[in-house]
Each structure stands twice: as C-alpha cells, then as structure tokens.
Amino acid sequence: MSRNVLIFGERGNQIRELITAARLVVEGGSTVAAVVNDSALAEEVSASGIAAVNITSAGLNKADVAAVARALQAVASNKDAAVVIVSADRRGRLVGSYLAQLMNAAFISNTDRVACTDDIICTRNTLGGMLCAEQKSLAANQVIAISAKVYDEAPSSSGGSVEELQDSFEAGGVSLIAESSKDTSVADITEADVLVVVGSGVEKDYLDQVQAIADKLSGLVACTKPVATDRKWYSEELVIGISGKTCKPSLALLFGVSGQVQFYAGIRDAKVIAAIDKDQNALITGLADYVLIADTTDAIPGIGAAL
Amino acid sequence: MEIIVAMKQVPDLQQVRLKNKEAVLEGVPLTFGDIDKRALEAAVQLRDTHEGTVHLLSIGNEELEDTAKEALAGGADAATLLISDEFADLDSAQVAQYLAAAIKDMDDYDAVLFGEASGDNYSGQVASRVAAILGYPLIGYAQKISYENGSVTVECSYESKVETVVAACPAVISVVSDIAEPRIPAVTAILKAGKKPKEIMDETDVGIDEASAVIETLSALAPDDNRKCEVVDDVGALIGALKAEKIL
Numbered sequence: 001m002s003r004n005v006l007i008f009g010e011r012g013n014q015i016r017e018l019i020t021a022a023r024l025v026v027e028g029g030s031t032v033a034a035v036v037n038d039s040a041l042a043e044e045v046s047a048s049g050i051a052a053v054n055i056t057s058a059g060l061n062k063a064d065v066a067a068v069a070r071a072l073q074a075v076a077s078n079k080d081a082a083v084v085i086v087s088a089d090r091r092g093r094l095v096g097s098y099l100a101q102l103m104n105a106a107f108i109s110n111t112d113r114v115a116c117t118d119d120i121i122c123t124r125n126t127l128g129g130m131l132c133a134e135q136k137s138l139a140a141n142q143v144i145a146i147s148a149k150v151y152d153e154a155p156s157s158s159g160g161s162v163e164e165l166q167d168s169f170e171a172g173g174v175s176l177i178a179e180s181s182k183d184t185s186v187a188d189i190t191e192a193d194v195l196v197v198v199g200s201g202v203e204k205d206y207l208d209q210v211q212a213i214a215d216k217l218s219g220l221v222a223c224t225k226p227v228a229t230d231r232k233w234y235s236e237e238l239v240i241g242i243s244g245k246t247c248k249p250s251l252a253l254l255f256g257v258s259g260q261v262q263f264y265a266g267i268r269d270a271k272v273i274a275a276i277d278k279d280q281n282a283l284i285t286g287l288a289d290y291v292l293i294a295d296t297t298d299a300i301p302g303i304g305a306a307l
Numbered sequence: 308m309e310i311i312v313a314m315k316q317v318p319d320l321q322q323v324r325l326k327n328k329e330a331v332l333e334g335v336p337l338t339f340g341d342i343d344k345r346a347l348e349a350a351v352q353l354r355d356t357h358e359g360t361v362h363l364l365s366i367g368n369e370e371l372e373d374t375a376k377e378a379l380a381g382g383a384d385a386a387t388l389l390i391s392d393e394f395a396d397l398d399s400a401q402v403a404q405y406l407a408a409a410i411k412d413m414d415d416y417d418a419v420l421f422g423e424a425s426g427d428n429y430s431g432q433v434a435s436r437v438a439a440i441l442g443y444p445l446i447g448y449a450q451k452i453s454y455e456n457g458s459v460t461v462e463c464s465y466e467s468k469v470e471t472v473v474a475a476c477p478a479v480i481s482v483v484s485d486i487a488e489p490r491i492p493a494v495t496a497i498l499k500a501g502k503k504p505k506e507i508m509d510e511t512d513v514g515i516d517e518a519s520a521v522i523e524t525l526s527a528l529a530p531d532d533n534r535k536c537e538v539v540d541d542v543g544a545l546i547g548a549l550k551a552e553k554i555l
C-alpha cells in the first residue's frame with residue numbers, strides 16, 4: 001500500500017534519520033520534509049533526494065506550536081500525506097500531537113521501531129518503560145514521533161527539490177520574546193562504549209573522581225534524572241531513561257542508582273551492567289550483572305585507585 | 308489567578324509485578340503521576356502569589372475519588388472528576404475530548420496546567436490536543452511561569468535552549484518536572500481535603516456519547532531482562548569480573 005509521508009524536524013541529521021524511517025513505510029509513495037523559515041536546512045535535506053518545503057509564511061514563529069501545526073496540516077493535505085513522521089524531541093512531540101488533533105489522527109510517541117504490514121506497527125515503551133508495546137493507528141491519519149538514533153541517517157541522493165510555502169496561517173497566540181542556548185557542549189552519551197552513571201546515591205564531592213574513572217575507561221559520565229533536574233549537577237543531555245536518552249554501551253557502571261523502570265528503560269540494552277549500591281534490596285540488584293553492596297564514598301575512590 | 312490542573316491517575320509502578328511478561332495491575336494502588344504533582348504545586352504557588360483558585364480536573368474509574376484526595380490535600384481548592392467504568396481504559400485522544408468538553412463547562416480561568424507527560428504512557432499529547440480542541444494558546448515544557456495583567460510569560464525548556472514566550476490567557480501549559488517540588492501535605496491539609504467541593508460527572512454530563520479510540524495496542528510485554536545478578540564481595544572482585552568479561 002503506497003503512502004505519502006510528511007516529515008517535520010529542526011535539524012539536518014534528525015531529518016535524515018526520519019527519512020530512513022519514512023522509507024520503511026512509503027512503499028512507493030513520496031516523502032516530503034517541511035521546515036520552518038530555514039532555506040539552508042531545506043536545501044540540506046533535499047540532498048537526500050526528497051522534496052523539501054520551506055514554510056516562510058510572514059509572522060510564523062517556531063514557538064507558536066498551533067501555527068506551525070496548521071502550516072504542516074496544509075502541507076500534508078497538499079501532498080496527500082496521511083502519515084506524518086516527527087522527531088520525538090520536545091518540539092516534535094508538541095507540534096506532532098497538536099497536528100494529530102487537527103488531522104483527527106493517532107499520535108504514537110517515542111517510537112523505537114516502525115514495521116510495515118498492511119498497517120504501520122510502531123514499537124514503543126509503555127508503563128513507564130516496564131513494557132514494550134506494539135501499537136497501530138485506528139484512524140486514517142497518523143503522526144509518529146520517532147526517537148533519536150533509532151535509524152541511520154539517509155545518505156545523499158539525487159532527485160531532491162526545494163519549494164517555498166508562503167501562505168499565512170492562523171496564529172496560535174504565542175509570541176517568542178527571548179531565546180537562550182543551554183550548554184550543548186556536552187558529549188553524546190548514546191555514542192559511548194562505556195558509561196559511568198551518577199545516581200542520587202553519589203555525593204557532590206565525588207563527581208571529580210567519577211569523571212576520572214570515566215576517563216580511565218575511555219568512557220563518558222551520564223546520570224539519572226533527579227541528578228540533572230533536581231540537583232542540577234549535570235546537563236539534562238546526560239540523563240538516561242524514558243525522558244532522557246536510550247544507550248547501548250558495552251559497560252554501564254552505575255553508582256548509587258536505584259534502577260527505577262523509567263531509568264532502566266534507557267540502559268536495558270547495555271551489554272554488561274555493574275552496580276554499586278549500599279542497599280542490598282535496591283531494585284538494581286536484580287537488574288545488573290554484577291552488584292557490589294557498598295557505600296559510594298568508599299567504592300568510588302576504591303575503583304578509581306584499582307583501575 | 309484561576310487555574311485548572313489536569314492530573315492523570317497512574318498505577319504505582321514500584322508495586323507492579325510481572326507474570327509471563329505481562330504487567331499485573333490488579334490490586335496496584337493508583338496515584339497521580341509525579342510530573343502532574345509538580346504541575347499542581349506550580350499552580351498552587353501561582354495562586355498563592357496572585358490569589359484565586361486551583362481546580363483539579365481528572366478522568367478515570369471509581370478509584371479516582373480516592374486518588375483526588377491526594378491533590379486536594381496538596382493544595383487544590385476544588386475538583387471536577389469525570390468518573391465512569393467507560394473511562395478506565397481510554398487512549399489519549401479520547402481523554403483529551405472528555406477533558407476539553409469538561410473545561411468548556413467550567414467557569415472563567417486563566418490557565419490549564421498539565422505535566423509534560425504521564426508517568427505510565429509518557430506520550431505527552433493530551434495538553435496539545437486539549438489546546439487544539441479549545442483553540443487556546445499552547446505552551447509546552449514550562450520550567451517557570453509568571454502571570455500579569457491577564458497574560459502569562461513562560462520559560463520553556465527545550466533540549467538545547469530555553470525559549471521565553473508570552474500568551475494571553477486562557478492558555479494551556481505543560482510543565483517539566485523541575486518547575487516545582489511537590490509538597491508533602493500537612494495532617495490538617497489531609498483532614499480538610501475530604502471537605503473541599505467536588506463535582507462528579509460521567510459521559511452524559513460532559514455531553515459526549517462516545518469518543519473513538521485512535522490507537523490500538525497489539526501487544527505490551529516486558530522485554531527479557533536476563534542479568535547475572537552476581538553479588539561481588541569487594542572492588543577487586545568487581546574489577547576481576549569485568550576483566551573476565553573482557554570489557555576492562
């Protein structure tokens with residue numbers, strides 16, 4: 001069954017991953033990517049051999065989710081696309097779910113795999129990461145948000161094109177008044193072969209020693225959500241879990257991490273998990289390969305010295 | 308400031324057990340999601356600064372009346388609860404339709420707050436859908452909200468940047484977990500919770516005969532988490548084990 005697919009994303013690498021996903025479901029249909037006020041990005045993604053639409057409507061700002069969704073709805077309708085694929089980052093989820101409502105569509109969020117039979121079957125975590133579900137749309141239209149790094153970036157290919165859409169769309173009443181960058185100089189934990197993970201059972205004074213352990217193992221430091229969002233010791237980019245990143249390192253060395261499902265869903269695919277926790281009943285003791293029951297204030301210096 | 312906080316009751320995941328890879332939910336207590344509790348706290352703080360009320364809105368099965376006490380003790384002034392056996396297993400699109408219909412019937416308010424995503428399904432779409440149905444401004448991933456002269460100024464936390472936006476009220480706002488730390492209710496607040504005004508509605512009261520589901524779940528099973536779970540005696544033994552695995 002041939003399908004036309006509309007893609008929405010904000011960065012080239014992300015859109016190229018979504019193009020790979022789209023190719024699994026188009027079955028002879030066409031793929032078009034829409035971007036907002038970004039001719040360079042439209043040009044860049046068209047190099048993967050697809051049509052790119054640059055929405056340049058006057059007054060349209062990216063922060064106005066409703067207006068962006070209305071513009072995408074117009075592109076979808078114009079291109080006869082009943083399937084929209086967005087990135088499962090914050091903007092993608094927001095715009096995608098609003099668009100789903102406009103299109104009377106299903107919105108399947110945080111999809112880790114798409115497979116095609118008569119329907120598009122999406123695989124995603126549910127119940128806080130405890131279960132892995134297969135879901136499909138019952139509606140004629142569907143918006144699928146795909147997690148980062150699930151698919152490889154589509155390679156360059158000829159046949160792409162760029163067009164501009166200048167129509168104006170009803171504003172959603174949200175004005176952008178300021179913008180500031182977060183620290184994005186942090187390393188990409190999804191690429192690391194070794195991750196040393198800081199949980200709430202680590203004291204702040206020991207972070208340097210944890211970093212030294214990661215350095216000795218040629219790995220990266222990552223963390224649990226409360227360590228980033230409540231204590232603010234690290235960037236949220238380093239969080240593992242359903243609201244952070246999914247990582248597949250050879251070794252995950254966890255310090256003071258209890259192993260709640262929302263965290264574990266992001267590290268489940270590690271080859272070996274070693275956990276240090278002072279509580280022999282902590283959940284993680286049943287979810288790790290090697291468990292050392294110890295206080296992190298002893299184990300961190302101990303491991304640092306032994307490596 | 309008049310604020311509605313939409314909260315979802317979810318199973319206490321720490322008490323969910325698996326049997327033949329399926330989750331056993333019978334007997335598992337329901338609670339409001341963690342991020343929803345933080346949305347409630349943010350609403351309570353805004354109300355305390357600007358005066359007004361915080362109104363809890365939630366949909367679910369009959370256990371919701373009990374779960375709602377948690378939010379009423381946590382600072383909500385009143386509750387509208389959509390309760391029916393039909394509401395036990397809805398998808399997000401259905402929930403959004405019912406909630407939006409209930410909101411349309413509620414008195415003037417300035418904002419409808421949601422957590423960024425629920426603790427169980429974590430798909431983060433109900434706020435957007437409600438905003439789309441009601442035609443109100445949608446602001447997502449709020450980490451800070453201020454209110455002045457009938458409009459909100461909100462700092463929104465995206466992965467690589469913070470955007471500050473302004474919208475006229477009423478607005479639909481979803482919040483991230485670091486917006487506020489949920490309070491632990493005092494005993495007096497818990498005692499008073501039962502006496503706060505509550506309106507209970509079913510599908511006929513909200514005026515929607517049937518909202519159709521748009522998602523079908525074909526299977527939901529626990530992945531294989533077969534780990535060795537070997538307890539080692541000391542740091543030396545741990546390093547030895549990792550060396551034996553050839554990853555050190």
Ligand SMILES: Cc1cc2nc3c(=O)[nH]c(=O)nc-3n(C[C@H](O)[C@H](O)[C@H](O)COP(=O)(O)OP(=O)(O)OC[C@H]3O[C@@H](n4cnc5c(N)ncnc54)[C@H](O)[C@@H]3O)c2cc1C
Binds near residue numbers: 283295297
């Ligand atoms: C919707 C939702 C999404 C979420 N998404 C994520 C997510 O993506 N990622 C995530 O990580 N969390 C997420 N969470 C939070 C998650 O539920 C847990 O709260 C979190 O993972 C716990 O982090 P932790 O293990 O660092 O802390 P805790 O659960 O507090 O565990 C700390 C551990 O350290 C041990 N400990 C304490 N002191 C010491 C010491 N001195 N020495 C040795 N051990 C010690 C304790 O025994 C305990 O096992 C989410 C929650 C919700 C509701």
